[in-house]
Amino acid sequence: MIGAMGPGRRGRTLLALLSAGFAVVSLSWCLHDLGRVGVTWDEPMYMAAADRIQGWAGRVVEGPDRAGALGDSTIQAVFDWKHYWNPHPPAFREAMALTGWLTGPVLGRVEGYRLASVVWMALLAGLLAWCAGRAWGVAGCVGAGAALLTMPRLLGHAHVAATDMPLTFFWFLGTVGALGYARTGRRAWLAAGAVGLGLALATKFTGYLWPAPAVAWVILDRRARRRWRGLLVLATLGVVVAWLVNPLAWHHPIGYVQHLVHDSLDRSSVIPISTYYVGRIYGFVVPWHEAIVMTLITLPIATLALGGMGIGAGLRRRAGEGQCLHGSEWGGERGERDPLVLASVIEVAFFWALLALPSSPNHDGVRLFLPMFPFVALLAGRGFSFGVGRLRSGVPARWRTAAVTAFGLLLFGPATVQAASASPFYLAYYGESIGGARGAARRGMEATYWYDALSPDFLERVNRLLPRGATVSTFPQSDHFVELQDWGVLRSDLHFTESFPAPYVLLYARKALFHPEQWTLYRRVKPVIAVRYQGVELAGLYVWSRKAFEKLETEP
Template identity: 30%
Template sequence: MIANKNSKNTLWVSVMAMVGVTVLLWLTVAPLGLTWDEPAYMRAAASYHEWITRLWREGASLLKPAILSAYWDYNHEHPPMVKWWYALVGTPLVKTVGLVGAYRLAAIMLSAMLVTVVVVSTLRVVGGWVALATGIILLCMPRFFMHAHVAALDVPGALAYIVGILFFWHLRNRREWWVTVLFGVIWGIGIATKINAAFVLPTIGLWWLIYDRRGYLLGRMVVGGLIAVVVFVALWPWLWVDTTKRLTDYLLWVTVAHWQIPQWFLGQSLLPPPWYFAPVMAVMVTPLVILIVAVVGGVVALPAHRSYLHLIVISAVMPLCALMVSSTVYDNERLFMAFFPMLAVLAGYGLTRGVLFIKKSTDVVDWRIWVLGLVLIVGLPMRDGVRMWPHLLSYYSESIGGLPGAARLDMDHTYWNETYVKAFDYLSANAPTNATVWIESYSYDVPHTYQIDGRTREDLRFVSNDGYSVWGMKTTQMAMYEADYVIVTYRFTYWTPATRALVASNTPPVYQIMRDGVPLLRIYRQP
């Protein structure tokens, strides 16, 4: 049935989804390369863990301002909650599963929570068929599947945003004071996870204006917001010192003072890109059939389901709208990660409604037609994901002709350094002792993390135009032409004139990664 009148199955579905997704992601994590941001969060988590351990042993002396600043200052441009989680779950596992494996396992658990939350919420409102389709469709989106393994902030940020919204909706008819308090606590944890959770307010506010203008819900938003601010500060020891100044500095940072991250778009490095970048990028990286079926799902919602499904629509669109208004921070699809789970809900609903329409039934789903429809929806994305594997950040949808079409449009072929690991494996096997390897700016931490983890040879000297490592390891600034090897990734924003000249010289690479005839990475051996 498309409607589920009870919640008896919620617990076992939650357990199965959580365990199943965690196992799936863990079994597929090994080939996926470390990304640019992860080492910074690993180092912060290690610092947090040391502070927690000392606090347990030494007590209140660890609350002195100087000590708080020493342990919590690093990476204070981002809220602490994910790093709390990585510190408590990931750091203790480093000796067991390695540096990269430990923190990625912690991240995988959060991704499994996200899938579970969306599936269970959908189960309770529109039934098991839609919920099952939602989970499968979400995991068959290649870009999301990659992000679900990564020890960064983007999927946890989506989890925080979505949990706040769904909690508000599911308990909208409960008037008890504790619901408002709990909503505020959940929202505060969300903002302490990633600032994107602030968009809970416009999302539920717009839904409230359209569907349910009861006064106590407005009060819940106001009071819950005040509680959220208190929880946000309480969860972040960095803010316990000089609170007013640091909170002001943080708010300025996330609004106007963040360092600028340009976006490569249609052959140009732009800051900002055009207002329509976010929705266009969403179309480019979302499997076309899933997108179409999701649109259908949003349109054909039955009256009993419209309140929920239109909240899902608003939740999917809000992150895109936030980027459309204005920003100086872009990084492809990372900043609208919540779009994908919400789209999966709509696609699951669209599929199930389509099956009911074909059978001219009001509530009995023919499982054979449902399975066939699901295969048609996820078949192409799965095929393309296998073809791109393990470089899923190079996936582009059929809407622009896949990766070859993206190359013709002069889009990035890859990004976030995820291809580097294959280059390091090649160099570890083939480069002479103490070889110098030129890498792109701001990329030191990826090879250094692999060296700490034992995957990349320690004698290899990674050099670049800059010289900074979050691990405090020795870095060397060196011009490209001075290095023994040059690694070029096809993320064009950070190409220098020297990079372009080297690629244009038609010098044959000693190693390259290609997908669908399109280069993702090349290694050049210099004389």
């Protein structure tokens, strides 16, 4: 029965089983279609970097020149290879190298490297469900876990070997570890928080921003203020962890951090990536509300509704149905706001405020603020717990189980169907609030951005259709397709170029990079073959005809 759960042994056992169940469901879900998601823009570079890390690790373990392998020049050559395209700290690539080495021969090269993200997602699902259950009982556990696993865009990133899924898990681990320590003083939580923070610092510059929301909830949380010295120890240990797992910082720790911060704060000139939003292409700076709108239109409407309920229930200063469990890590005193809800609201507000700054990059959908989404799932779990509590108190005993079950199915049934039907185009998902992908396209939102829609099935059709030696103009770039040729995914006799026109055009619908000729093709020419999601074209192969194209350009 979904209801209240005490902190006793039986309750902890049930919670552990439910949390493990969510982790297993996450793992199974991602593994079943891991190879169906197209190789994304960044993955070839990250996978090649992971190859180099594997070779370096072999030199360190087997010798004979271990000292040379640990030298500064060798480390720079391995871990800072092709810096412009591979600028992030290396912890996530180290995990890729490990899973690729362990499972690549069985799963395949791409799937082996992607397994690292799958594992991080599974750990996130289990940990989040556990924390929500400790706070709000079985209903909180089920609600938060279900909300997390019905976020299609989050699931999409769990299928990709890149920075975003590991950073999301590390950020969450650091936050709940710090909050758990602040509430209880237990060293296990302190250690978990330090590991999470350290790995976040060693994965992406975004990890260096972790202290900002943490300081905010420490100031607002009475218990946390009393343990500020221990939290400083946690932060210090996090820096040590970051140094240990990042070879680039071994020889020049201060210089490395200075270089990383400089590059990351100068994105507008170093990597100025444009964004297509509400029917307009923005060069780098987007309207302040872009991240808020993208949050609201890329989540199932049930998750948004439950999140709103969770905020309302958790921020009231009174004890009541569904309040934090007495004796748990997140136990609130009477008259105290729900600490986990407070922390989650601060995290969401932080990312929205951060992305509203003109100096912040906003490209690639919700990717750059993905660490926010587990906290939305927590808020949804709180809302589900609140709703279940109201049902249990207002429905006769004999109908409670049926009522709670119907409540859960009504909220999470449609969201589950949507998430399943989004496969393998998870990153093209839009929620009911904007009318799905088709409604988003009508309202001028980006259809796709990362080459993930170039599924193996579509590329196999391209291989079958194109004549031998065909020249193909690829948009927005050609290097990606040359790399796919090197991997044997595309035929080696094909010639890919960025020059336009060519006898064939393979157009990827990243509208932020479209020029007038791409808009004409996309809007007015029917592709020979295409990838579509909910009727929206994500990629298409076109046969070029100058005469037909010139006619289109002259027509109104």
